[in-house]
Amino acid sequence: MPDHVKDPLDQAVTLQAPAKMTLSLRVTGVRPDGYHTLDAEMVSLSLADRLVLGPGEGLTIEGEGASAGDDSVKWVGVTSDNLVTRALALVGRTASVQLTKHIPAGAGLGGGSADAAAILRWAGWTDLGAAARLGADVPFCVVGGRARVRGIGELVERLPFRALDLTLLTPPLGASTPAVYARWDALGGPSGDNGNDLEPAALAEVPELAKWRHRLGDASGQVPRLAGSGSTWFVEGHHPGPGHRLVSTVPAAP
Numbered sequence: 001m002p003d004h005v006k007d008p009l010d011q012a013v014t015l016q017a018p019a020k021m022t023l024s025l026r027v028t029g030v031r032p033d034g035y036h037t038l039d040a041e042m043v044s045l046s047l048a049d050r051l052v053l054g055p056g057e058g059l060t061i062e063g064e065g066a067s068a069g070d071d072s073v074k075w076v077g078v079t080s081d082n083l084v085t086r087a088l089a090l091v092g093r094t095a096s097v098q099l100t101k102h103i104p105a106g107a108g109l110g111g112g113s114a115d116a117a118a119i120l121r122w123a124g125w126t127d128l129g130a131a132a133r134l135g136a137d138v139p140f141c142v143v144g145g146r147a148r149v150r151g152i153g154e155l156v157e158r159l160p161f162r163a164l165d166l167t168l169l170t171p172p173l174g175a176s177t178p179a180v181y182a183r184w185d186a187l188g189g190p191s192g193d194n195g196n197d198l199e200p201a202a203l204a205e206v207p208e209l210a211k212w213r214h215r216l217g218d219a220s221g222q223v224p225r226l227a228g229s230g231s232t233w234f235v236e237g238h239h240p241g242p243g244h245r246l247v248s249t250v251p252a253a254p
């Protein structure tokens with residue numbers, strides 16, 4: 001058992017929870033339960049939430065929320081279905097948790113999954129099938145770094161780290177993951193022509209997303225790609241601009 005698990009509550013433990021970026025995403029099928037199978041490349045980002053664990057119980061959340069002035073941190077919610085609370089329950093541990101959000105919620109950056117994965121890593125949890133029951137993005141976030149992800153997200157094959165700078169633009173609107181997958185079904189399973197099969201479905205579901213793609217495209221001279229089911233757009237390289245987040249890939253934690 002790792003040292004930090006022996007007596008974790010005697011003193012505070014600080015955990016980093018890196019956001020994930022889905023660099024490419026192909027939907028390869030639909031399971032009988034309605035979940036979609038994927039073939040995706042995911043990477044961890046320098047953008048991260050912070051969790052401070054201490055003795056006792058209870059969750060507090062603070063943070064600036066999403067970009068463009070949207071206070072979406074409000075809808076993270078300190079409830080029993082918060083992914084931090086559910087991760088603690090899965091590993092059978094108690095702790096007080098102070099969560100500082102830097103990853104905008106509902107932005108396709110896996111913020112909640114990253115927080116849950118930080119708890120699983122701290123507890124030494126390695127069952128990625130069970131981790132996927134918290135959320136399909138949680139297994140990748142447990143492994144981190146760079147990986148090919150298949151199944152509904154539970155099959156994670158590590159890939160060598162690749163340093164990459166990215167510019168993100170997160171619109172002040174969320175894209176609901178279940179709604180985007182449902183729209184992909186309704187559209188007959190379209191392929192994305194820019195590396196992400198969910199992009200046409202997300203644009204059909206939330207047409208306002210197109211405005212933000214144009215904005216980042218104009219600023220960077222590239223064709224932005226949608227992060228997973230959205231709502232964040234990204235391009236390669238660092239392109240400073242209003243509301244732009246300049247991030248880099250980070251290797252898996254040792």
Ligand SMILES: C[C@@](CO)(OP(=O)(O)O)[C@H](O)COP(=O)(O)OP(=O)(O)OC[C@H]1O[C@@H](n2ccc(N)nc2=O)[C@H](O)[C@@H]1O
Nearest residue numbers: 022035036108110135136137152177178181227228229230
């Ligand atoms: C699309 C992706 C790509 O990385 O994420 P985002 O980039 O938007 O965060 C993931 O597949 C999202 O994973 P995650 O956000 O963890 O989804 P979950 O909470 O597990 O699932 C929410 C809902 O999305 C649908 N869902 C999710 C994952 C999957 N492989 N097939 C699905 O059909 C299901 O309807 C499910 O009830």
Ligand SMILES: Nc1ncnc2c1ncn2[C@@H]1O[C@H](COP(=O)(O)OP(=O)(O)O)[C@@H](O)[C@H]1O
Nearest residue numbers: 075076082083105106107108109110111112115
């Ligand atoms: N600790 C958490 N941080 C962020 N969102 C959370 C958390 N726990 C639960 N959620 C919920 O998860 C949903 C998706 O948020 P998030 O994981 O940040 O985005 P996405 O799935 O778009 O990558 C939101 O509806 C949010 O309320």
